[in-house]
Amino acid sequence: MDRALPQSVNEFDLIARLTPTLATNPSVVVPAGDDCAVLEAGWPDRYLLFKTDAVVEGIHFTADTEPRRVGHKALARCLSDIAAMGGTPWSAVVTLALPDDWKVGWVEECYVGLNTLASRYQVAIVGGETTTNPERLLLNIAALGTVPKDRCVSRAGAKAGDAIFVTGELGGSLEGRHLDFAPRLSEAQWLASHFQIHSMIDLSDGLAGDLRHVLNSSHVGAELFTDSIPISRAARLRSRSRASSKTPLEAALSDGEDFELLFTLASKDAVPLLDAWKQAFPDLRLGCIGKVTAASGLILRSKQGVQPLNALGYVHFEKS
């Protein structure tokens, strides 16, 4: 579910109503509602992953965004979802809905962005439907991936006592990261192959919102350690420059489109993970930011005490 959906009716209610009604068949291992659908494809050792996602002009990029970055972002979002399952991307199809004033050069540049990213991960682009959307450009990608059956990670496996980890630094993605991020494919595959990851999601709706998806799917709660949440330089700059009315911490909790990995694993694995991570990915921060609790709800713990996060995934602190 996209954070940009109009809010006049609750989007999560809508999805909750629709999901149980969806047509199914015996191949469905994980249905709609996770980062990707997981399908039994008859392979001995792997599942098929299937994902669709769209970016829309004026919502996910602007009319003056460089078209290469639009193509990059559209595909990278799908690859990030495949990463969040522990998977490897395989192929993708593109639907380009063009406005009345579309330009050939724009489309060609957009495809340069798509192809460059696809080639980096040996993803084949095997379809290019084109249609009309008079007022604005919309670019939809559907992507396939594969994942070893014993390394497929869903949102639903978080257990009370798990340590909660996040890669990178959060917030302020609008400064540029949302257009240029690299999907965390190798990191996620490494995690799923070296550790027993209980649950994983990519951060598209913001830390608080996406953690809530994990908690709801897993029927648990969580406590976040305020001082451990990694705040990006961009979030600090935006706050200082008043480009955003959020404090840096609020931005890290609620800004969307970080496209980092949020995952949980048994707390006994936390220190071995941090040690091994430093060897494997010395240039990418990994932080333990909290723990999973048996009690439902999402709580922020700081030196000053504890504070629940409200229902919208947004925490109202006084701006300091």
Add this chain to the structure above:
Amino acid sequence: MDRALPQSVNEFDLIARLTPTLATNPSVVVPAGDDCAVLEAGWPDRYLLFKTDAVVEGIHFTADTEPRRVGHKALARCLSDIAAMGGTPWSAVVTLALPDDWKVGWVEECYVGLNTLASRYQVAIVGGETTTNPERLLLNIAALGTVPKDRCVSRAGAKAGDAIFVTGELGGSLEGRHLDFAPRLSEAQWLASHFQIHSMIDLSDGLAGDLRHVLNSSHVGAELFTDSIPISRAARLRSRSRASSKTPLEAALSDGEDFELLFTLASKDAVPLLDAWKQAFPDLRLGCIGKVTAASGLILRSKQGVQPLNALGYVHFEKS
């Protein structure tokens, strides 16, 4: 390529420019440009089919079209493409881009249409991304199917001397068929399993346009027998009522969205096919409408002589 694309720049030129640049990998058997992409999935006897397609409010349906029919049409278009490869559909993911004034009831009814059709063919709907498209609704479906390796039919196999066949009756789809058609899955699977079908396509752009796709892909030409082209009652009614300025024959040649099967096979198989078809599908017309020629180009032959079809796939007769 969608017939509704703005024509300010030639859409086929654009696709022709983009297709060779697409990122690829060794699994691609048939790349972008056919009804579906065909992928080697490591199965001994089947290929994977992959397709994406969108319907847009104001283009493929109107704001007052019943939402169930919108859902039906969106999925049926993809299933028709899977049929045209000789395939069986498997699963689908849905992207719903909602306008600012979207209604929950509309979305639920649309999903009834999607689910009803999906269930009929044991297709699992495994993803439901939702986003914003402020001015109009857009519904994208990406679908997977499978096809036996020895029965996979592309557009590219038409041979000089082949007989050209079409199912059903053509033209006037706007009267209602474009919203309610049943994809020709069982018919196409029957054809591919009982006969050596050289090439096949589903009619979305209109007979002349889609036949031209087959001819271009196969590097051949064709002669159509004017008097054999099956004209729908809807096309005749529209012409008589002046709902369309086309003659019935023009409508049958150029109206889009018939979603019938157009295919070619060796002329020696034509009579056995017609005999077997009557047994298998007594209620669905099958007609031999022409022959494939070594010489390129598309010609109409009637009692009055021959006439080339012009470049737009539209033939200008005097309205009788």
